[in-house]
Amino acid sequence: MRTPELYNETHQTRSAPPTAFESLLGDAIERAFAQGIHDLDGMVGYLNRSGPSAPNGQPWTPDNYQALMARLGA
Incomplete structure (x- = not known):
């Protein structure tokens, strides 16, 4: 039986x-x-509608959401 390859999840x-x-x-x-x-x-x-607010306390926009996801995913 072959052992599956090991990998790290991003959060790890x-x-x-x-x-x-x-x-x-x-x-x-x-x-x-x-x-x-x-x-x-x-x-x-x-x-x-549900929160949380964007990091600056302002409403979410497509631009600030994408910027935060890019930063968190880096």
């Missing part, structure tokens, strides 16, 4: 645990996906 290679904000945002994104929301405008609208 983080340099620090997620912040409280990152955990809240991740939970909100998971809830949006569970409701069938998979497009950018739908996600931004969902976050503006």
Whole structure:
């Protein structure tokens, strides 16, 4: 029997645990996906309705959502 190749999930290679904000945002994104929301405008609208607010306390926009996802995914 062949042993499956080992790999790290992205979250396993983080340099620090997620912040409280990152955990809240991740939970909100998971809830949006569970409701069938998979497009950018739908996600931004969902976050503006349910929270959390964007890091600057302002409403989410496609631009600030994409910028944050790029930063967190780096």
